[in-house]
Amino acid sequence: MTTIAFIGLGIMGGPMAAHLVAAGHDVVGHNLSRPAVDRLVAAGGRAATGTADAVRDAEVVITMVPDSPDVEALVPDVYPNVKPGTLHIDCSTIRPDVARRVAAAGAEHGVHVVDAPVSGGEAGAVEATLSIMVGGDAADVEAARPYLDVVGGTVVHVGPAGAGQTVKAANQLIVAGNIQLVAEALVFLEAHGVDTGAAVEVLAGGLAGSTVLDRKAAGMRARTFAPGFRIDLHHKDLGIVTAAAREAGVAIPLGAHVAQLVASLRAQGHGGLDHSALLLQVESLSGRNSS
Amino acid sequence: MTTIAFIGLGIMGGPMAAHLVAAGHDVVGHNLSRPAVDRLVAAGGRAATGTADAVRDAEVVITMVPDSPDVEALVPDVYPNVKPGTLHIDCSTIRPDVARRVAAAGAEHGVHVVDAPVSGGEAGAVEATLSIMVGGDAADVEAARPYLDVVGGTVVHVGPAGAGQTVKAANQLIVAGNIQLVAEALVFLEAHGVDTGAAVEVLAGGLAGSTVLDRKAAGMRARTFAPGFRIDLHHKDLGIVTAAAREAGVAIPLGAHVAQLVASLRAQGHGGLDHSALLLQVESLSGRNSS
Amino acid sequence: MTTIAFIGLGIMGGPMAAHLVAAGHDVVGHNLSRPAVDRLVAAGGRAATGTADAVRDAEVVITMVPDSPDVEALVPDVYPNVKPGTLHIDCSTIRPDVARRVAAAGAEHGVHVVDAPVSGGEAGAVEATLSIMVGGDAADVEAARPYLDVVGGTVVHVGPAGAGQTVKAANQLIVAGNIQLVAEALVFLEAHGVDTGAAVEVLAGGLAGSTVLDRKAAGMRARTFAPGFRIDLHHKDLGIVTAAAREAGVAIPLGAHVAQLVASLRAQGHGGLDHSALLLQVESLSGRNSS
Amino acid sequence: MTTIAFIGLGIMGGPMAAHLVAAGHDVVGHNLSRPAVDRLVAAGGRAATGTADAVRDAEVVITMVPDSPDVEALVPDVYPNVKPGTLHIDCSTIRPDVARRVAAAGAEHGVHVVDAPVSGGEAGAVEATLSIMVGGDAADVEAARPYLDVVGGTVVHVGPAGAGQTVKAANQLIVAGNIQLVAEALVFLEAHGVDTGAAVEVLAGGLAGSTVLDRKAAGMRARTFAPGFRIDLHHKDLGIVTAAAREAGVAIPLGAHVAQLVASLRAQGHGGLDHSALLLQVESLSGRNSS
Incomplete structure (x- = not known):
């Protein structure tokens, strides 16, 4: 059992977080609107009061937010508040150059970052059959794989930071x-x-x-x-x-x-x-x- | 065992004719260049001296030629020389309006015509996994189905004459x-x-x-x-x-x-x-x- | 003064025919709908009872109709009914290959044909400032030029039959x-x-x-x-x-x-x-x- | 006679600056490569040692550089070094939003900024027939017009800051x-x-x-x-x-x-x-x- 912070519990993130709960993990979720958090709690997860609270004790942080600025906005809330050695899996779909910049920012705080955007849509998220294209260092991608396998059907390491995007x-x-x-x-x-x-x-x-x-x-x-x-x-x-x-x-x-x-x-x-x-x-x- | 005239033994027609031989039919082939005919004979088929010769005793005529004018050029060699009641399956890819015109010409000679163009390329022809989209009267399409099933993996009746095209x-x-x-x-x-x-x-x-x-x-x-x-x-x-x-x-x-x-x-x-x-x-x- | 048959007195042909009248020519017009003919008569032209009637005594025939089939449909009404040596200026916009075919048909009757499609729209027709691109034999184009100069501002010989199109x-x-x-x-x-x-x-x-x-x-x-x-x-x-x-x-x-x-x-x-x-x-x- | 600083003496800026000299103005030029400056001097202008030097005594600053970042890079060299009330005419083609930002930066230093990109290419610059589309306050555009009229054939005020772009x-x-x-x-x-x-x-x-x-x-x-x-x-x-x-x-x-x-x-x-x-x-x- 791993303690996982899951930020962004929308149409895609919601089912993904629920699959991680079902796989036996301790999932602490945060989302801008409250009903999505309630659904996670109903599924057996926990509610955080905010991003900083969610990530504080996490071994793994997963983010699933709409756009590049959303991911960049998370950086100051996440990286200073996590333990060194934390794994950050960003499943958002963002610009490759932003993904590379975020990975570099994580590295400065001792965080291992992989970009892991997904394909397959809502159906893929609900059925845990997402295709996931992962960019990052090989060791980090391997560390992320057990969690990605829970939510995806095809998980492939495609290159260094940004390559997933x-x-x-x-x-x-x-x-x-x-x-x-x-x-x-x-x-x-x-x-x-x-x-x-x-x-x-x-x-x-x-x-x-x-x-x-x-x-x-x-x-x-x-x-x-x-x-x-x-x-x-x-x-x-x-x-x-x-x-x-x-x-x-x-x-x-x-x-x-x-x-x-x-x-x-x-x-x-x-x-x-x-x-x-x-x-x-x-x-x-x-x-x-x-x- | 059905006697089938097969006109056009190229990259697609060649393997299709061979599959019909392998399925036990008596296939009489004609092609503009001779090596393709030789390959059919080697596979167990028979060589005709021309289109009229090929179709004379056929119960089924299958044509697989490059373009609309090629099909139209076959009409005067085929329809006056076949027995009434013959089934003509045109697997060529041609203009829908030409397909309708050919079907009408066949009807005047008592020939049942279906347009049955295929998709799947050379690999599909070799592996007998072609997708075949068939246009024509329901009864004629059902009559054609046993032969199309030999060369295709998906055979679907999509509408009246020309609809296949x-x-x-x-x-x-x-x-x-x-x-x-x-x-x-x-x-x-x-x-x-x-x-x-x-x-x-x-x-x-x-x-x-x-x-x-x-x-x-x-x-x-x-x-x-x-x-x-x-x-x-x-x-x-x-x-x-x-x-x-x-x-x-x-x-x-x-x-x-x-x-x-x-x-x-x-x-x-x-x-x-x-x-x-x-x-x-x-x-x-x-x-x-x-x- | 030249006797000119003008077939097609629409939005473009109408003003063009009127300019030819104003330039002193004897213009005999025909059009499928009657009001256009009335306008020509009001401008000083004459009404024909049909195409054959219009062209019978013409030295020059000008046609301005919508599409390739319209021009082809005129051929059997025009060429057998004109005097050998007549000049036919087709101002319609049609397919280059049809223009070449029409020119050949004219030649068989001793008619000199040029294709002379125009640009400039209704304003250009009204103001006699049309651009006219002319295809045909050099001598025929020169014979046509006096009439084209009446309706156009720029008249250029661009090549053999069909080149205008x-x-x-x-x-x-x-x-x-x-x-x-x-x-x-x-x-x-x-x-x-x-x-x-x-x-x-x-x-x-x-x-x-x-x-x-x-x-x-x-x-x-x-x-x-x-x-x-x-x-x-x-x-x-x-x-x-x-x-x-x-x-x-x-x-x-x-x-x-x-x-x-x-x-x-x-x-x-x-x-x-x-x-x-x-x-x-x-x-x-x-x-x-x-x- | 107005003292004009002209920054950017390339294929477009060079001839424009020369026209302003010919119109009787005192033109002080700067350009990254030296030969362009020499051409201005040969035409009767003066050479500056850099942007700050060029603009110091200018009543009007004209800039003609390749891209948005080039204009933005000029801001810290130009605005702190000019006299309040100076008119800045930017003839570069840049992003409308950058033009608006530059205009705002100028306003903070009491500089009147208009965006005045040009069309007409090298020929238009050489022949002083450029089309110039000007954005900015009406009074500033009127102040700029005498100089723009020297280099352009059509000078039109099209709206507020950025509208020219x-x-x-x-x-x-x-x-x-x-x-x-x-x-x-x-x-x-x-x-x-x-x-x-x-x-x-x-x-x-x-x-x-x-x-x-x-x-x-x-x-x-x-x-x-x-x-x-x-x-x-x-x-x-x-x-x-x-x-x-x-x-x-x-x-x-x-x-x-x-x-x-x-x-x-x-x-x-x-x-x-x-x-x-x-x-x-x-x-x-x-x-x-x-x-």
Whole structure:
């Protein structure tokens, strides 16, 4: 049993913390809104009065917050208040350069930091089947692995500090693109009068097959866009992708294109919908409004 | 045992015909170049002297040729020379409107026509795991199913004549887009110094997972682009996609974009490479030439 | 004074025919709807009972109709009914390959054909300041020049039969792109609270200056989108552009992109608006609806 | 006669400073590399030993440096060393938010700051025909106008501090897009065998006409890409555009697309060429390499 501080108990962090409790760990949680903390307590965890309180006696600190500034804001609350030798696993999706800066800040306090962003969405968090891409020193990643294995199905060390975030950026590029492609295909098929249920079945069995098709196509066909993973967050992530590609001088023609489409969908007021709502925009651009 | 005429014994048709031989059928093959016919004979099939000769005594005619004009060119050699009641399964990837026209021409000669384009590439043909999207009358599709099950892993009736081709078009849109996205992600990761082997493993486990990632990423990482499925053919298919989307007034922003990228790769003389060679163009556009 | 048959007296053809009357020619007009013919008669021209009647005594035939099939449909009414040696100036915007075919058909009847599509829109037709790009034999182009000079401000021989249409295609690519760019810039400036009147003045004076900015920006700022040149027609023209680029293996990334945007605007029911209405779509994609 | 400190005497600043000398002003210049200062002295100006020295006795300070950080770096050298009431005209192209921050910093020292980025390129600077978009308080803009009129042909007050930069961003969006469109059109026309000289003449006379066509097409046809305005700088500017559009939630589909194309051209090692070199990339993507 390890004492784990878990900061950020939202749609992703909540189920992850609960799995760690179920695995026998002593999980002390903190979250900006109280109901999420209550859910952790109901699941067998403990409530902290704040970040500093949560991390004080922890052997492991896990953070799962929305954006780069949120992680940076945690640094002064976490690192001066933990014991040297503490392991910090940041599961947030943030900019690779910020991840490297946070790791360096941790090192100054004797904290071992790994960046471990996740993919798989709410379903992956609930089912503990997340894909986790981990950046950091090999020894630290190995130390983190037992905890990550509790919440993920695939846990891979992909490189030094920040590399986890870089791979997560690539992940978000592919996911947004795949959703848009499936959206275009579905509207195309509907416009031609094809039964999309049968079509999805056969598409899934060939080279067009994808996890997006498996998990998202049914909801897209039914026009149910409850998140899941919000457009607002994917928009944030695509900002990371395009900035990192620009910095490296890498051409991402489709990536930049879908970033525009996600930004447009958000500008139209749909930031709170699941990212599969890209279909709504394809419909609208095709003059086929479903509502 | 059924007598099957098989016209078009290329990279896809060859293995498909061989599977039908292995399943106990009497397969009479014809192909423009002779070595492909010899391979069929070596596998236990029979050689015809031409299309008319091949189809004369067939109960089932299967055609697998490159493009819409090739199928249309077969019509005067096939339909006047077959017995009424013959089943014609066209596995070529062609324009949906041409498929409908061919089906009507067959009906005039008492031939039952289904359009049954396939997905899965050479590997799918060799392993008999093709996805097959079938358009036509329900009874004709059921009559075709025993033969399609021999060469495919997923066989789905998606609608009336031409619907198979429409779904295939959607398939090609998704596949080209997915390949391009994976290409952008790989070059992005390489530019950031990430080990792409580990990255692909973790990407495949999350929402970014896809058959393209499973089957194509290793070759892309190794820069091996032997077809597989040639850029020339994917270019042809994307011409079908963009025309059919334009006709239906459907917006396919990423689809149209990747069609341009495929056309560019072809214009640069790479039409004979596997479609995964889209990676070469991303590299080139990023100033990172691997050769 | 030349006897000129003028077929197609619409938004463009009407003012052009009137200019030819004003220049002293005997203009015999035909149009599918009668009010346009009445306007020609009011301007001093004559009404024909049909195409064959109009062309019978003409020395010059000018056609100005919407699309490739319209021109092809005129061929059997015009060429068998004209005197050998007649000059046919086709001012319609059609496919270059159709223009070449029509020229060949004319030659068989001893008719001298030039393709002479125009740019400049309704304003250019009314003010006789059209740009005219002319394809055909040099002698025929010189024979056509006196009539074209009456309706245009810039008349240039750009190559053999069909070359006029090819240049017109390039023109439509540039125009659609420029309008879209100005639309993006205007919405961008409005969103940042800049006075777009002052901005347009300064933009027009620098490297961003263009005829689109001069003629279209004011209407775009005021949201007045009465044609002018309809989205429906520009959509048709961009179909010619993308097909001709595909045929030649030329990459037109922005051209293909704006073709999608025009197609989307049309699919949303705005085909009857002026092409400057691309601004409406930029607004809509930005969540800034003006209506 | 006004004493003017001119910081940044490069390809743009050099000719601008010389025009101010020719107009009778006392111009004290500073530049990181010495030859540019020598040219100013040869033209009748004076050399300063550094920024602080240059600005000490100036009534007007004009800055023309490459990027946002360069302007920010000048602040501690300029504002503490000038007399209160000095007018600072920043002609650099920088981020609107940085322009607003610099204006606020100036105000703290009693300096009147206007942002006055220019368009028109080297030719515009040499010929004193620049378009200048000015942001700031009306009185300050009027105070700046006599000096701006010396170097520009069109000087327009477009709004408060930062507005000049916002309009310049819009300018750069349009210019990059127009160049790319002209490049696509030229390669398209060449591929179809049209004489592009005649084509440009007629395109320039219609709705496709633009300053880009007037000033850049001849060089593009001849494949002469000496700057002019370097791809490196346009790439920087498009970073400003895309960031400002993202911040405002404005869709710029073509803008984002051409930003990718400029980034690609730069990544391929062509950052030092004139932005009209976008044609090289269109050629390369079309398999038509001119070199």
